[in-house]
Amino acid sequence: MMNKKMDLPRWWYPGLWLGLLATLAVPAASAATQEIRALFTPDSANPHRNEFVNKTPSSGYCEFYPDICRNSNTFSIRLMTRLNSSKPMQANSGPRNSAMFKVPGDWRSLTVTNKETGDDQRVEVRIAGVGSNYVLSDTAANLTGAPNAQQGHDRLWKGGGWLYATPPCQSTGVGFYGSNTYAFFWKTPNATPCVKVSNFLIPGMTYGYLDFAYELRTPNPLGMGAGIYTGNLTYRLGPGGDFDFGDVMIPNDPVLNLDFVLDVQHTLKVDIPPGGERIQLVPAGGWQSWLQAGRRPVRLFRDQTFNISASSRFKMQLECEISAFPYDCLLDDRVSKKSVELRxxxxxxxxxxxxxxxxxxxxxxxxxxxxxxxxxxxxYVDRAPGILHFEVPQQQMEFMLRPGVASTYRGSVTVIWDSEV
Structure with missing residues (x-):
């Protein structure tokens, strides 16, 4: 916070840019942990865009296809979670004994908390895609009797190779294969399982990693206080879990922890034009009518402009050098000891x-x-003009101004803009 000294009024205002660092605990060896970080800072070039920006580095699918992810506002993470077949995958088996992918594709909510203020906010997240690279225990051509790798992968699975997702999953149009490998990524619109059924016996198979894409719904940052908000969401991996790959493919990590860090950096700044720290109250049209004709002015006033930048809630209040009930602030004449109301x-x-x-x-x-x-x-309001209105009201004029009597009324006022609400 900053103080600025002046005679009438005195001003005090904060200009706050808050950004703290979050510290993550070391995860347990039996769980995969991933930080999801998002940042809000006001943007003068886009003042109406009140959104968090995802700051988690993309890995996996979105790292290689950023345009596809950017167009759908999707982000991806690659986990080095490995899945191994616990038994051979039989031909024409049911969903749980085939290549199954059931992910938490519906929205789930969690609470993030400002560590300094205790303020709670709700964040929603859903898994929007899943992918990996399967590795067969033999070549696709050998398993199916196909003449080459492409036909081998296509024959191995009902509906063709894994470029083509099974409903409700949706293809991204991207897939790569080798003699015994196939890399894929599918969109997951909901939590319904997607199943690839094998046409042939597969003695063994591995998923070498786990890619997942996610979407976030974050609160309106303009309604949040500045600081770091943290929260956690835990998923279970394996049969019957949040990420369920059936009964054949078993993950080596049974738990996935997502640690969310929302960094809110607000601006509250007030600029007073040069010379605006000293206020002279005058009648409309000046003092000539009083000095020459003895006509009391209706009121004394002064409008003082200021420029304000604000992206968060704030409050304003006064502190007076002199005050007396029921008035607000007072101006006084040091000689006569008289005081008048200042609004x-x-x-x-x-x-x-x-x-x-x-x-x-x-x-x-x-x-x-x-x-x-x-x-x-x-x-976000960026250096927009506001006005402070100072006035000695009409009912004070007769008391304050008397013919032939000179007086000088002075006083000091502190106007406070405070982001701590």
């Missing part, structure tokens, strides 16, 4: 509203924490 209000630019979503136009500010006014952004 302060604020107008905020488009994109910043009160907590009910209403525009902020000349909203009264009052001193003390209990009188704080709260505001929220509808989108």
């Amino acid at each position: 302060v209000s604020v107008s905020l630019p488009n994109g910043l509203t009160d907590m009910a979503g209403q525009p902020v136009k000349q909203l009264r500010l009052r001193p003390g924490p209990t009188n704080a006014q709260y505001f929220k952004p509808g989108f």
Whole structure:
């Protein structure tokens, strides 16, 4: 937070860019652990884009085909989880004794918590794709009697080679094969199993790794406080688990832990134009009517502009050098010891509203924490102009201005913009 000193008013405002580092515990040897990291920072070039950006490096499928994943807002991870056949895969067997892939393709929710504030937010994730590279115990041609590898892989499975996914899985149009290997990746629209049934006996088979793609639904970061939010989602791998590959293919890691880290970095910054730290209150049209004709002004006022950048909720309040109930802040004449009321209000630019979503136009500010006014952004506001309105109201004019009596009223006000709400 930063303080800026001035005579009338004094200002204090925070400019906050918060980013902390998360520390992961060392995973147990019997589980695979993967961090999923996303970041929000306000973007002045795209102020209406209030979304997290996935910062987890892609590996596996999306690493090699970034355009396909980018177009579907999908991200992939390669786990070195290996699956080995526990018994031969018989021809024309049922789903559980064939090559089966059942993944958590429906949305699941978890709670992420701000470690500093305790604020809880909900994140949703689903597994959007799955892939690997199968390795046969013999060549596809030898297992099927086909004249070459391509025909061997196509004959080995009902419906052809693994370029073609079985419903409800969907093909990505990408597949690679060797004499006894086939690399594939399928989209998984839901949690219904996808099954490839063998036409021939397969004595042994291995999946050399496990690729999975995921989609995220994250909260609106403008409604979150700054800081690091962490949470965990655990999946079971193996027969009957969240990732179920049937009864033939058994993973060497029975557990997959996904550690989520959401980093929210907000901006709250206020800039006062040069000379704006000293406020002179004057009548509309100046002092000539009072000095020459003795006509009291209706009021004394000054509008002071400021530029604000805000991507998070914040509050505003006043601190007065001099105050007295029922007034807000006071200005006083050091000679006569008289005091007059000073009213302060604020107008905020488009994109910043009160907590009910209403525009902020000349909203009264009052001193003390209990009188704080709260505001929220509808989108990232970047150096947009706001106005502080200072006024000595009409009912103070007769008391303040008397013919032939000179006086000078002074006072100091602290206007506070605070991101800690």
